[in-house]
Amino acid sequence: xxxxxxxxxxxxxxxxxxxxxxxxxxxxxxxxxxxxxxxxxxxxxxxxxxxxxxxxxxxxxxxxxxxxxxxxxxxxxxxxxxxxxxxxxxxxxxxxxxxxxxxxxxxxxxxxxxxxxxxxxxxxxxxxxxxxxxxxxxxxxxxxxxxxxxxxxxxxxxxxxxxxxxxxxxxxxxxxxxxxxxxxxxxxxxxxxxxxxxxxxxxxxxxxxxxxxxxxxxxxxxxxxxxxxxxxxxxxxxxxxxxxxxxxxxxxxxxxxxxxxxxxxxxxxxxxxxxxxxxxxxxxxxxxxxxxxxxxxxxxxxxxxxxxxxxxxxxxxxxxxxxxxxxxxxxxxxxxxxxxxxxxxxxxxxxxxxxxxxxxxxxxxxxxxxxxxxxxxxxxxxxxxxxxxxxxxxx
Amino acid sequence: xxxxxxxxxxxxxxxxxxxxxxxxxxxxxxxxxxxxxxxxxxxxxxxxxxxxxxxxxxxxxxxxxxxxxxxxxxxxxxxxxxxxxxxxxxxxxxxxxxxxxxxxxxxxxxxxxxxxxxxxxxxxxxxxxxxxxxxxxxxxxxxxxxxxxxxxxxxxxxxxxxxxxxxxxxxxxxxxxxxxxxxxxxxxxxxxxxxxxxxxxxxxxxxxxxxxxxxxxxxxxxxxxxxxxxxxxxxxxxxxxxxxxxxxxxxxxxxxxxxxxxxxxxxxxxxxxxxxxxxxxxxxxxxxxxxxxxxxxxxxxxxxxxxxxxxxxxxxxxxxxxxxxxxxxxxxxxxxxxxxxxxxxxxxxxxxxxxxxxxxxxxxxxxxxxxxxxxxxxxxxxxxxxxxxxxxxxx
Numbered sequence: 083x084x085x086x087x088x089x090x091x092x093x094x095x096x097x098x099x100x101x102x103x104x105x106x107x108x109x110x111x112x113x114x115x116x117x118x119x120x121x122x123x124x125x126x127x128x129x130x131x132x133x134x135x136x137x138x139x140x141x142x143x144x145x146x147x148x149x150x151x152x153x154x155x156x157x158x159x160x161x162x163x164x165x166x167x168x169x170x171x172x173x174x175x176x177x178x179x180x181x182x183x184x185x186x187x188x189x190x191x192x193x194x195x196x197x198x199x200x201x202x203x204x205x206x207x208x209x210x211x212x213x214x215x216x217x218x219x220x221x222x223x224x225x226x227x228x229x230x231x232x233x234x235x236x237x238x239x240x241x242x243x244x245x246x247x248x249x250x251x252x253x254x255x256x257x258x259x260x261x262x263x264x265x266x267x268x269x270x271x272x273x274x275x276x277x278x279x280x281x282x283x284x285x286x287x288x289x290x291x292x293x294x295x296x297x298x299x300x301x302x303x304x305x306x307x308x309x310x311x312x313x314x315x316x317x318x319x320x321x322x323x324x325x326x327x328x329x330x331x332x333x334x335x336x337x338x339x340x341x342x343x344x345x346x347x348x349x350x351x352x353x354x355x356x357x358x359x360x361x362x363x364x365x366x367x368x369x370x371x372x373x374x375x376x377x378x379x380x381x382x383x384x385x386x387x388x389x390x391x392x393x394x395x396x397x398x399x400x401x402x403x404x405x406x407x408x409x410x411x412x413x414x415x416x417x418x419x420x421x422x423x424x425x426x427x428x429x430x431x432x433x434x435x436x437x438x439x440x441x442x443x444x445x446x447x448x449x450x451x452x453x454x455x456x457x458x459x460x461x462x463x464x465x466x467x468x469x470x471x472x473x474x475x476x477x
Numbered sequence: 478x479x480x481x482x483x484x485x486x487x488x489x490x491x492x493x494x495x496x497x498x499x500x501x502x503x504x505x506x507x508x509x510x511x512x513x514x515x516x517x518x519x520x521x522x523x524x525x526x527x528x529x530x531x532x533x534x535x536x537x538x539x540x541x542x543x544x545x546x547x548x549x550x551x552x553x554x555x556x557x558x559x560x561x562x563x564x565x566x567x568x569x570x571x572x573x574x575x576x577x578x579x580x581x582x583x584x585x586x587x588x589x590x591x592x593x594x595x596x597x598x599x600x601x602x603x604x605x606x607x608x609x610x611x612x613x614x615x616x617x618x619x620x621x622x623x624x625x626x627x628x629x630x631x632x633x634x635x636x637x638x639x640x641x642x643x644x645x646x647x648x649x650x651x652x653x654x655x656x657x658x659x660x661x662x663x664x665x666x667x668x669x670x671x672x673x674x675x676x677x678x679x680x681x682x683x684x685x686x687x688x689x690x691x692x693x694x695x696x697x698x699x700x701x702x703x704x705x706x707x708x709x710x711x712x713x714x715x716x717x718x719x720x721x722x723x724x725x726x727x728x729x730x731x732x733x734x735x736x737x738x739x740x741x742x743x744x745x746x747x748x749x750x751x752x753x754x755x756x757x758x759x760x761x762x763x764x765x766x767x768x769x770x771x772x773x774x775x776x777x778x779x780x781x782x783x784x785x786x787x788x789x790x791x792x793x794x795x796x797x798x799x800x801x802x803x804x805x806x807x808x809x810x811x812x813x814x815x816x817x818x819x820x821x822x823x824x825x826x827x828x829x830x831x832x833x834x835x836x837x838x839x840x841x842x843x844x845x846x847x848x849x850x851x852x853x854x855x856x857x858x859x860x861x862x863x864x865x866x867x868x869x870x871x872x
Binding site: 083103105129134137138140141142143144146147148150151152156157158159160161162163164165166172175176179180182183184185208211212214215216219330331332333334335338347348351462463466467 | 478498500524529532533535536537538539541542543545546547551552553554555556557558559560561567570571574575577578579580603606607609610611614725726727728729730733742743746857858861862
């Protein structure tokens, strides 16, 4: 297996409704990544793209094929991947393998979504189809409801009074808003930096105990990364970031996990694969972009990845241990909460952030100084898909 | 790169509307493939599934994750691929790479669709989203219209009077119906064996010059194949069928191909990759399952794959050269026309047929005697995705 590097990254701003098509949004991110890698579109050997709702949001299926033509790498294989929110992470992991195997030397992977364009009510209802359509969806469960139930279960399992848990969750959101407010690519750039626990708790109820500020937005946006084999990477960049570990697992329907919840078994399996492949441990990770679709999801993820003891992540956030300068910097981009959540692009956006952080290229207010090892964590649906990646500085 | 074998295949009957969910349909095909390979579900290391319309036809996205749970290989990576009609072929090609790379030794790949359940008018309208939503779809072009235009262009390009071309196209359909009528897995099993040129030409117009009998049906159905590395394959089966060549290419929107049409450049690129990897030539192929979504598509495909000269495929069908016992047996399964077209499953169904043919396991009336090398050809949309595979007897 060849060593695989990220040699270029690109990203649109994550935002509210856009007039650009998905193909055009993706091209913006893709060209940024290609240019950053000092390549031309014709150098790309394959194009792997996550996209979930393209047919619903703008009547366009098979987006990657049209994206390939649009960015000028026509005739390459162009695959669309769908694993709900983890779609782009699947695309990047698959690209990793095609490069690692030696079959292709340069692959462009990423994702695109126009979820904001759909509007939150319709997007929420449509996206609920990515839970189990036999048992979950018919019972009226949308994803906010799933995570509201998990919050109650979390409080009960770890003996944390619900008001206390809600305060901890609020602090998760406040930290994410703080970082997102200084990230020009973030959906909530320049906003919500002054949020307080009272304001979070007092915002309107989405699915109790979750309020508006516990929930990520639906965003429009795209992200792309260029992967290359080590030999090629050395010629293209002085700062190659290597993907040293990948993992993926699926839980199927949430209902079959009931004895294990609020822990998500697929995450523990997937992250173990990534840690083992990279030969590192949770305590080696300097920063992690993890799947905070809801504030409670941050706590569950940070514990499942091994950063904090089960039931203790809320305390860690309260003490600043999950912040920049703490034990591990979690979501210095602002995360799904504040950077935004263009569903099928989110995982590639996480890789974008980790690469920029490892290179030391983000805004000073949110730079994790001296970061050497970063990690991504993307959850698709309510456990249906889980992908983890570990990235390391190559210089 | 390791040598990769198909060690088990399974398929539901392709049919009209079913009551089973996509997850259940896929499980039927998957369990047949797993059992045939003398494996247990827990032996499967990854699950790759093509599915195009699951969210539209039954409100279920991310089908593979739920399918993994349903068949009992929970926690493995479960990827959904979408490349329109070529979705399952992308899934199989991707599985090929993960096994060839040595990362996984056993992968289950396939596809599932409930296109018939949607009904033809709604499915046609919905599936038109997999053409270019910027230029093609808004102009009212559905796929029958695309291929009707290609039929006119084909007649004009090669100087064939349209009535003559329509007769040739009718003979393509009649041959497919003949094979499908004796294939118990076919949508039109036991039907249309007595079709005549007059009956085809006299059936109602779908998009002139295409009549009903020039067009494939939308089907419900699933197909699955188990891929394994050569070492494993030898222990599991006495009749391994090796995938010796794969290719994939994308044309993007049809409109940018106008100077090249009615030839499909992506097919010529993709099939060349497959031929070169396998080290074989078109004349070495004993049978080919090709993408006959419409009768004119068969002629275009057979020429693009190098089986007949451009403009001459119709004559070949008239002379029986494309039939069993002719120069090359095309679509002995009945093809999309008569076996049926469960969109996201079709490519895996083609692999199923080629494997069964190479093993000598199909009904005597449609067995290609002594076949050693087979090929698949799957077209996604109107050129957006093209996948080819070459399979060879391994004993």
